[in-house]
Amino acid sequence: MKMPAASARMATQLAPSVQVSGLYVAAVPSVATESAAYLTLKNTGKTALILTGVSSPAARVGMLMTMKRMGAPGNALDMTAMKMVTDFALRPGQSLTFAPSGAHLMLSRLTGPLSVVGQTVPITLNFRGGAVLRLAAPVRRLQ
């Protein structure tokens, strides 16, 4: 499909200087209403980048989440809590990995099942200043 020239140019203008790797969305049972997107972001620009949001047509709500361990480290019987944060900052050159055991891009209230490996899910990342990154995430089982 041919993109109208104007919107293509706009997308270029607003694209953040960031390198994406290892992107996927975790396949979950068809009854699940939550999943998450995982990836590594690397700030390849000269200024700090601040990730402020995630959204996807696959979920009604996208949230930036961190995982927080309560209590002393090393105790397997400590509680773990997920906590929503408003943003993630990346200094120039800095990498940030979202992984199942830590920070993740939560997709909540899924609009349809994400149980089929091989599906592709559009993911949009918003950065402070209006930069937008549109990605297509493959659905795959956690490794």
Add this chain to the structure above:
Amino acid sequence: MQDSPPITVRPWYVSLIFALIAVAALLGGVWLYARIQNPFPYYGTTYTPPQTAPAFSGSDQDSRAYTFAPQGKTTALFFGFTHCPTICPLTLTYLDKVRGRLSPAQQKDFQIVFVSIDPERDSPAQLKSYVGFFGTSPASKMLGVNVPEPQLAAVARSYGAGYSRADTGSKTEYQMNHTTATYLIDRRGQLRLLWDYTQLSNLERVQADIQEVMR
């Protein structure tokens, strides 16, 4: 003439047997000593001494009455919930992978039990779909158990497991804060060790723990 005293000659194979017995006894002693000095290097956090795993009752994913009586099978027990976006899928994925690394005979003697800490939302049907997705072996089915409140609170407490609702700003939606340990219970019903979910990616060592406990 006098006969010289009879010399008893021990046949060579008797000497060989004595020698082998001596070597075996020595090696056995060394092994025993090493084992006492240095028990199996478990990867998980061990219960020393092992404790009896508390029994509990609820319904399984087929809505049948279920009582966890640990006797018989080696069990990996996990408390989680199906709205859990990360830790629970990860834990069940890894436990299923480890199961797949066991021998067919060991797999028959191994079970993965998922107890919901969100019984209000996790109906048996919900649990069935959930454990059916992560448990990939028809021969060694993953079990999903719904224990209603207030019994659940007592069960969790008896295992040292904790959970609490965490609101996400909506009345109908909430997440759960929870402990993330998987408990390994031997076939005699003794709690032997626990792994934190962050340890489970080391499949080799988790497998070694299970096989040691199965001995």
